[in-house]
Amino acid sequence: xxxxxxxxxxxxxxxxxxxxxxxxxxxxxxxxxxxxxxxxxxxxxxxxxxxxxxxxxxxxxxxxxxxxxxxxxxxxxxxxxxxxxxxxxxxxxxxxxxxxxxxxxxxxxxxxxxxxxxxxxxxxxxxxxxxxxxxxxxxxxxxxxxxxxxxxxxxxxxxxxxxxxxxxxxxxxxxxxxxxxxxxxxxxxxxxxxxxxxxxxxxxxxxxxxxxxxxxxxxxxxxxxxxxxxxxxxxxxxxxxxxxxxxxxxxxxxxxxxxxxxxxxxxxxxxxxxxxxxxxxx
Numbered sequence: 001x002x003x004x005x006x007x008x009x010x011x012x013x014x015x016x017x018x019x020x021x022x023x024x025x026x027x028x029x030x031x032x033x034x035x036x037x038x039x040x041x042x043x044x045x046x047x048x049x050x051x052x053x054x055x056x057x058x059x060x061x062x063x064x065x066x067x068x069x070x071x072x073x074x075x076x077x078x079x080x081x082x083x084x085x086x087x088x089x090x091x092x093x094x095x096x097x098x099x100x101x102x103x104x105x106x107x108x109x110x111x112x113x114x115x116x117x118x119x120x121x122x123x124x125x126x127x128x129x130x131x132x133x134x135x136x137x138x139x140x141x142x143x144x145x146x147x148x149x150x151x152x153x154x155x156x157x158x159x160x161x162x163x164x165x166x167x168x169x170x171x172x173x174x175x176x177x178x179x180x181x182x183x184x185x186x187x188x189x190x191x192x193x194x195x196x197x198x199x200x201x202x203x204x205x206x207x208x209x210x211x212x213x214x215x216x217x218x219x220x221x222x223x224x225x226x227x228x229x230x231x232x233x234x235x236x237x238x239x240x241x242x243x244x245x246x247x248x249x250x251x252x253x254x255x256x257x258x259x260x261x262x263x264x265x266x267x268x269x270x271x272x273x274x275x276x277x278x279x280x281x282x
Contacts, residue, residue, distance in 0.1 A: 137271025
């Protein structure tokens with residue numbers, strides 16, 4: 001919830017990937033939130049340097065110029081935010097740079113809120129250690145949808161009763177990583193039971209390599225679909241003798257993520273280290 005103190009300073013927010021589909025929604029959400037202020041807009045798109053981010057997105061002029069200088073933007077936001085509390089970075093960029101972005105934000109004293117997926121378990125562990133040593137709160141959130149959190153909790157509960165399950169995630173064809181971080185997170189929650197899934201019933205043979213999806217050590221199989229027209233969708237199917245049980249979540253518009261983004265922005269400065277997953281903040 002927004003701060004109740006009317007004299008409190010707005011939370012300075014820097015958006016990385018500001019011209020992307022998710023970044024644009026974050027910019028709109030931040031400027032519409034009374035307790036937040038847009039402190040920076042980062043994007044590496046050709047020809048965007050120095051443009052007002054509001055005009056570039058077809059909004060009104062916001063007085064914030066687009067910059068491709070990631071660390072320079074963090075440094076500026078950190079210096080300007082000292083009077084009213086630390087700044088927050090919301091990152092929706094690319095898996096190839098998300099680790100460096102997160103580490104740089106912590107180093108500059110800017111709380112990272114990371115929506116970009118693709119961090120490895122080793123990178124997450126390293127960032128958690130780094131943020132704890134720096135006493136900097138941060139959040140890596142594979143999916144900002146409350147509905148997806150509910151699906152993941154239901155999948156973890158159902159995993160107690162079913163020994164066979166497969167997960168399918170479907171996204172637009174501009175998503176760079178597969179499987180999605182959300183799907184991996186769902187599998188991890190199901191695996192917390194410590195059980196093995198999908199015991200072999202027959203000696204399988206793939207005439208087309210990969211058609212059975214990716215197999216995790218637990219036996220869970222993950223499938224990825226990439227098509228234009230999709231946004232973000234996930235299905236978990238359980239099977240048992242005589243029945244199947246299916247959980248599914250569909251994101252129709254990216255605006256569905258914004259309540260979760262703003263909730264995380266409001267909470268992240270209270271944290272003493274890095275958290276992984278929106279459920280840790282609800």
